[in-house]
Amino acid sequence: DGGITQSPKYLFRKEGQNVTLSCEQNLNHDAMYWYRQDPGQGLRLIYYSHIVNDFQKGDIAEGYSVSREKKESFPLTVTSAQKNPTAFYLCAYSTGGIYFNEKLFFGSGTQLSVL
Amino acid sequence: SQQGEEDPQALSIQEGENATMNCSYKTSINNLQWYRQNSGRGLVHLILIRSNEREKHSGRLRVTLDTSKKSSSLLITASRAADTASYFCATPDTGRRALTFGSGTRLQVQP
Numbered sequence: 495d496g497g498i499t500q501s502p503k504y505l506f507r508k509e510g511q512n513v514t515l516s517c518e519q520n521l522n523h524d525a526m527y528w529y530r531q532d533p534g535q536g537l538r539l540i541y542y543s544h545i546v547n548d549f550q551k552g553d554i555a556e557g558y559s560v561s562r563e564k565k566e567s568f569p570l571t572v573t574s575a576q577k578n579p580t581a582f583y584l585c586a587y588s589t590g591g592i593y594f595n596e597k598l599f600f601g602s603g604t605q606l607s608v609l
Numbered sequence: 610s611q612q613g614e615e616d617p618q619a620l621s622i623q624e625g626e627n628a629t630m631n632c633s634y635k636t637s638i639n640n641l642q643w644y645r646q647n648s649g650r651g652l653v654h655l656i657l658i659r660s661n662e663r664e665k666h667s668g669r670l671r672v673t674l675d676t677s678k679k680s681s682s683l684l685i686t687a688s689r690a691a692d693t694a695s696y697f698c699a700t701p702d703t704g705r706r707a708l709t710f711g712s713g714t715r716l717q718v719q720p
Binding site: 500525527529534535536537538539542544550552582584586588597598599600601602603605 | 642644649650651652653654657697699705706707708709710711712713715
């Protein structure tokens, strides 16, 4: 799994419900990212974190929330405020240092659908 | 915001043929990366080319970078059915220390 695990693989959300997607990495990297992918589209950045207890909004943060209480974990909550949550969600970590010229390693993704 | 745009959006070729896909970007970069995604899976890094490099090879992959035209190309030689996937270029957003991805090229290699 390249040191990063996403779960569950498939998730269904009822209207008005919050759901949480898990992302765990065991390689002690600081930088972690959440991306959203719609069918046939590229990836859009939701949130990112470069250090424990700190995270920043990406391009499409509305309706989502994250936490970074532990270095190895970066869970994403899709809240009821996100009106169009159906998408493929990808978590990644970077080995990059201060200058960020390194690659991203991705998890296998979570497909979220609305019931 | 989409920094890179791939062309074509979709490409269908026969096994053994070469596949070329292109990426254009808007702002200055210090590197450009190419990723592959099999259907329903995460992205896998293929190759990184730095701004001071013009061409880079990795196995059957050849990547070129033209910073004056703000464009890059990925060539897959002697394609195989297993190369069927979507291919994305990505450029660094140095302010956020994240990658910005293009919309991708869907490659279908017919056996």
